[in-house]
Amino acid sequence: MSRLEVRGLSVSYGGLVAVDAVDLDVGDGAIVGLIGPNGAGKTTCIDAVCGFVGASGHVRLDGRALDGLPPHARARAGLVRTFQSVELFDDLTVRENLLVAAAPTRWWSLLADALAPRRTRVDVDWALDALGLRDAGDARPRELPAGARRLVGLARAIVSRPRVVLLDEPAAGLDPSESTALGERLRALPALGISVLLVDHDMHLVLGVCEEVTVLDFGQVIARGTPAEVRADPAVARAYLGTTR
Amino acid sequence: MLTYRASGVVNFAHAALGMFCAYAYYELRATGELALPLLGLPARVPVVERPTVFTALVAVLVMAAVMGLLQHVLVFRPLRSAPPLARVVASLGIFLYLQDLARLRFRKAGAASFEITSFLPRGSRELFGVVVPNNRFALAAIAITIAVAAGALYQWTRFGLATRAAAESEKGALLLGLAPDRLAAANWALASVLSALSVILITGITKQLDPIATSLLVIPALAAALLGGLSSFTLATVAGFAIGMAQSGVLTYVTRADWIPGWLPRGGVERSLPFLVIIAAIVWRGRTIPARDALVEQRLPESPSPRHPLVAATVLGGAAVAGLWTLSSQWRLAIVVSVIAATIALSSVVLTGYVGQISLAQYAFAGVAAFTTAKLAADADIPFPWSPLLAIAVTVAVGVAVGVPAVRVRGMTLAIATAGAAVAIQELFFNSSAVGGIAGLEVPPPALFGVDLGFAAVGADNFRPAFGTLAVVLLALACVAVANLRRSPTGLRWLAVRANERAAAAAGVNVTAAKLTAFAISSGLAALGGVLLAYQLPTLSPDAFLVVGALALLALTYLGGIASITGAIVAGLLAAGGVVTKLGGGTSGSSPEYQFAVSGLALVVVAIVWPDGVAGALRRLAARIRR
Structure with a gap:
């Protein structure tokens, strides 16, 4: 199976x-093409x-x-996807884009978030590292070149493992x-x-x-x-x- | 609908323009003077001694066309590339301006003092066993003729084709050598003439002309246009007729039916049922997640992360409390009014600013909470902290109930649907005899641990600072909580939904849940404001929670900066009767009677100059100074 x-x-x-x-x-561990x-x-x-x-x-x-x-x-x-037109959240920083996908939701999240917003420290830096985006974490997507934006979309997809x-x-x-560089990154995903x-x-x-x-x-x-x-x-x-x- | 085609604006001031022209028409018929709609020009100019129907009509319709053109040239053309919400705010500004101006220019106000005459045929005939006055036939015939003519104009003429092309793609039309600007101007003029004509015709039959009620005709009109998908004249006309007929049909039925409980206001059922049907239809056509090719029309000002909410809340709250204990009673009143308005504005910041859901039902939510508190405290004898808390819980439930269908629609459609919901709540709930009705209610003053927290008092002690302090503390707590939410994963998910629902869903965000949470928080905040209002007002009546109030406050919040907490505070300060009006009334000697007209104009001007709101402008200024 x-x-x-x-x-x-x-x-x-x-x-x-x-x-x-x-x-x-x-x-x-497969990479399949369509x-x-x-x-x-x-x-x-x-x-x-x-x-x-x-x-x-x-x-x-x-x-x-x-x-x-x-x-x-x-x-x-x-089961996570990316989009042809990238579709990043332009109002959020790159790191926040990843946090949206990575932060867990519990039924009590709302109350906890209202009282202590920064209690959760979800690690998203590993995904930035995996795609060579370490330095772009605090930038807004609009400030990045098109190639980097595509990588951010990819990072957001893999950050939830x-x-x-x-x-x-x-x-x-x-x-x-x-x-070619993207090909190398993809080969590392499995x-x-x-x-x-x-x-x-x-x-x-x-x-x-x-x-x-x-x-x-x-x-x-x-x-x-x-x-x-x-x-x-x-x-x-x-x-x-x-x-x- | 024409204006939407012309410049992508859903114009809330459309019926208001018609209202002003109708006043002008009757005034012209009576006195031979044409009232001009601009501050600064002479109030009225004599035209002819005793104008006939024809001359009067022509004069007024020409004025309507000019007003439409002015709106286009002065307001909406500069806003062409502004966020849609900025255009809505501008149209709300015009709405307030025209409404107030009608009150000023036609002092005799009130429909009674006018001799409203219709030039449609008199008499009646029988149709399917029902006596129908002839003028209804004439009106229906005129409406159908206009719809057919408009449909034909847009379907077959070069002008119509060009308009449709420009509505699809302005750039494309430009490249083809069309002039979208001139087209838009022509459409604005045409739409304004139609609005004026139809309001004159309708008031001729109903004999009711009133600055507010007539202007609000825009809501059923927009609903009908929405059913027509904002582009089909046939569907819109059919929908318009259906609404009208359903209303009178329901009225006949309701006055006879016995099963409807006595506490339900019958006129309310008549006025709100068609709305509910339309909302259901609109919602039914919506989708939970927009399709791949769906147009994304919303673009909202950026939402900065609040930096030091605790410090800011302490400093501002401390200043407000200090003011409450040192200043005169009129100032205390102004501060409390501002604090309450800011609380309700904060509810819009969460729902509209953070999640992008334009809701015009916030005042209705506040009203639900206020009336529930009053009822629980006065009739059920539930003591102070519990009655408002229960009321807030009830309101959150109502808010989520409104939110459940609303998650399927977005953008302007949602705005109109929530306006409809607000009208329904207003008609069915506030006017119901079970919650007090038009007569109003008195709320027993709050007290906690033997401390009197009531607002009103006899003599110089009136507007007691203890209540104000309570309100300030609650607002400060609410602001800190909202700031925390904004900085937490919950807030990030909200902004993700606002930016792109499809991408948010792909990132594992439950879009429906995120929106409903926002509806819950937002209605809870509105409820807090409503409860405070219940204690602040000497008597509680439905007038305090009309949809007009929601429009005005949303506009102010947008100007303050809809996506930041600062915006809510600014809106509170600017609110009618709040600190800024107190400042203005205290220092300048200008006549306060022009206040609403001037603030309407100010709305328009600020929307043009700073489409991102005052908070955004301040932020940019601060950034420039730091650099």
Whole structure:
């Protein structure tokens, strides 16, 4: 049994089937890629797995069924995502952005917070260190360059020590050297106990980092295998050429 | 709706403008003088000796168009890129200004002194066995004609197409060579003319014209427009008719039905039921988490982390207490009024400033607490500390009950829904004979451990400082607690929700729970203010908790700085009858009768100059000095 198990996931908007009976597996310590041309349903797939859109099918994390749970409950269970457009909390400092995700909530939190606001010292610095953001902790997200903002989004996703993180185009807008550096950071995540599902357009990054890659087109899985197998698959070439022609 | 299309403003002053024009119309018909809506210009100019209906109507509608244009050019165009809430505040400023000006310009005030005549056909005919006066048919026909004409104008003409394009994307329209500015101006003028025309028509039938009630027609109008999704004329017209018919239908039913208990004010049922239906409809269409492509319209001033709340509370609170024990009784009254207003404003800081939920129901919450306290203390003989505490608990429950459906809507929709809830609470609860009704209630003075904490007293001892001290201490404690929440994980989660609900949910924040907690805290603070108000006012009547008060205080809080505790304090100081008005009335010799008109104008000016509020401006100034 793999750590994250997705079976028969389908999403339809009216008559349009955006995701059609997709199966996905992310194992312990694995980095799995999900690629496909524009509009293939990759982001919708992440939305559905994390509970942001209604979907049929089953999602299991460590054997526990997450079907029907709202997004925040799935995040607390250890299934966390990032966004294509980063979506940081611009009013908060970088460290506070991480605290939102890391601080535990109890039923008495409200009362305790009103009396003694700084009693909890949640450690978020390890996540900043893991992504090389040590010096940016007190900055506002707007003050950072685009590449660093993406890393903050990633840090916020891993700071709660999730079981699986789903990354939606983490390399979008990065230059090749930044993208290579990001690849190194991603490779270090399994050692922290975090498995990764990576969605990106940057083939160099995806095929370089992932052990297994799934290819989507028009909401359906058209290929699956190691990077070498996928690269050689004629169906994949057709799907990509079909959209670039 | 037109103005929303033209400049993305939900204009709370829309019906107020119509109200002023209706007054002007009747005045013009009666005296031949046109009253001008600007301070500084002569109050009125003679037009013709005995104007006919036609000339009077044309003159007034032209004035309406000019007023619309002025609003656009002077107020809303400079605010184009300001946060939406700043524009709402500006429209509230205009609302207060027009309302007060109507009171000043038309001194005979009160509908009775006017000869309100309608030029619609008289007589009546039967429809489905019910006698319907002809003028209703005429009104309905006019309304439908206008809606169809407007619909056609926007659907098929180049002007309409351009307006819709500019509403979708101002930049895009600019690139296509359209002039969004001129379009917006034309739409403002048109909308103002329509508002004036419809208010004149309606008052001709109902024979009721009143600066406040008529201006508040804007709430059902906005509700109807909301059902139309702020863009469909057909839906909005149908919704408008449905509301009107439902109201009279419910009225007929309610006056006959026996099962409705006697303590429920029947007129209240009539006036609030359609609201509740609309709110239900709006809420039903909402979503708990916005969709991926949903427009994020809110942008609020930044919320600084309070630095030394304990020190600040001690110093300010100490100053207020010192003032209470040394100054004259009128000053003591002003300080207490400010303290109470600041407490209620603080509830807006939590809900609107920290979590981004614009609520216009805060005064209604305060009223629930005030009336419950009065009832518990006077009728149930529950002693002092317990009656207000129970009342606050009840209010928190009401606040959460309002919050549960409200978490599904956001932004301006939420503002209108909460305004509707406030009206419903006002009509059903405050006017009910079970809690005192219009006559008002007297609250027995509080006392604790044999110490008299009452406010009023006979003679020079009136407005006793002991009560004021209690109020100051409670406000200081509330401020420190709110400051602590803001700095704690709870506050971080609130700000996260305010910034981006989807991202907050992805970070494991229970958005619904975060909002409901804020509703609970905020209604608790409003309740604290309401309880203090119950003890401060000589008699407790529903007038103290009207939705207009909530609008004014929210506007003041926004000016003070909606996202910081300083903002609540500033709002308290600025509140009507508070310390600043006392200062103003004491030093300058200006006539106090223009006070509301001037403060309405001041609201508009400050909203334009400092869209982030006074607190933000002070903070920037401090930063510049430090540098």
